[in-house]
Amino acid sequence: MVRFEGVGQTFRSSDGSAVTALQDVNLSLRRHEFVSVIGPSGCGKSTLLRLVAGLLRPTAGTVSIFGMPVTEPRDEIGFAFQKPTLLPWLNVLDNITFPMKHKHGRVDARDTARAHALLKTVGLADFAGKRPHELSGGMQQRVAIARALLHDPDILLMDEPFSALDALTRDEMSFELLRIWGERPKTVVFVTHSIPEALLLSDRIVVMSARPGRIAEIIDVPLARPRHLATLGDPVFTQLANEIRVKVFTRKPE
Numbered sequence: 001m002v003r004f005e006g007v008g009q010t011f012r013s014s015d016g017s018a019v020t021a022l023q024d025v026n027l028s029l030r031r032h033e034f035v036s037v038i039g040p041s042g043c044g045k046s047t048l049l050r051l052v053a054g055l056l057r058p059t060a061g062t063v064s065i066f067g068m069p070v071t072e073p074r075d076e077i078g079f080a081f082q083k084p085t086l087l088p089w090l091n092v093l094d095n096i097t098f099p100m101k102h103k104h105g106r107v108d109a110r111d112t113a114r115a116h117a118l119l120k121t122v123g124l125a126d127f128a129g130k131r132p133h134e135l136s137g138g139m140q141q142r143v144a145i146a147r148a149l150l151h152d153p154d155i156l157l158m159d160e161p162f163s164a165l166d167a168l169t170r171d172e173m174s175f176e177l178l179r180i181w182g183e184r185p186k187t188v189v190f191v192t193h194s195i196p197e198a199l200l201l202s203d204r205i206v207v208m209s210a211r212p213g214r215i216a217e218i219i220d221v222p223l224a225r226p227r228h229l230a231t232l233g234d235p236v237f238t239q240l241a242n243e244i245r246v247k248v249f250t251r252k253p254e
């Protein structure tokens, strides 16, 4: 469904130097697959997402979706960032429908109904009229995820969406995301620094090497689905987490 072929991305920095963020990335994502991307800071994880989203054009190779090269932002994609980026002057409901308003100049009844349904899904049915500052960090992040899901995208890109949350909320959000993904399957690319989070969520984990970012390894996650709290205590889970930790930490820049 999403394919990277020989993808490279070199930025020209403000001081005139060239920064190669990605080099020779080859990757194919299947429809409805949940893939996490982990790797050291600055190895190009966010760049990878921005390329799929059409926010960047690769300087080498091609990124395609359903066989069509990505040349601009597309409707079938939802993007959730590290911070919720909600508009403080809008209430929760209007924040969720804002992209529709921005795109079409209005919000129709179907969008509003779907926004209410999504609020229910993320456990915030009673908060539609509240402003972002009246919500906790975890609640704000749920609103941002609901916003990314409003147009029911085929592809959901998530850039460390839970990293600003406390550990308990983070686990809770992971299970919530799994539930949403189970109900309305989509192809998810999830950037994280957390090995347990990547393991709990993913079908495959892409391990990237330090700059210039390349794919060092792709690891299949053989844990059965649906995954539960008990999955975290499964000996296979612990063993896999240790194996991946060793791979990530012993990997030297090439």
Ligand SMILES: Nc1ncnc2c1ncn2[C@@H]1O[C@H](COP(=O)(O)OP(=O)(O)OP(=O)(O)O)[C@@H](O)[C@H]1O
Pocket (backbone or CB within 6 Å): 011, 012, 013, 014, 019, 020, 021, 040, 041, 042, 043, 044, 045, 046, 047, 048, 211
């Ligand atoms: N617009 C840009 N202009 C210049 N350099 C950039 C730009 N965007 C990213 N970079 C550089 O590309 C490299 C990869 O950045 P990217 O944000 O993709 O890394 P990352 O793996 O997501 O990092 P982190 O884990 O710290 O969020 C970094 O060295 C960064 O400085």
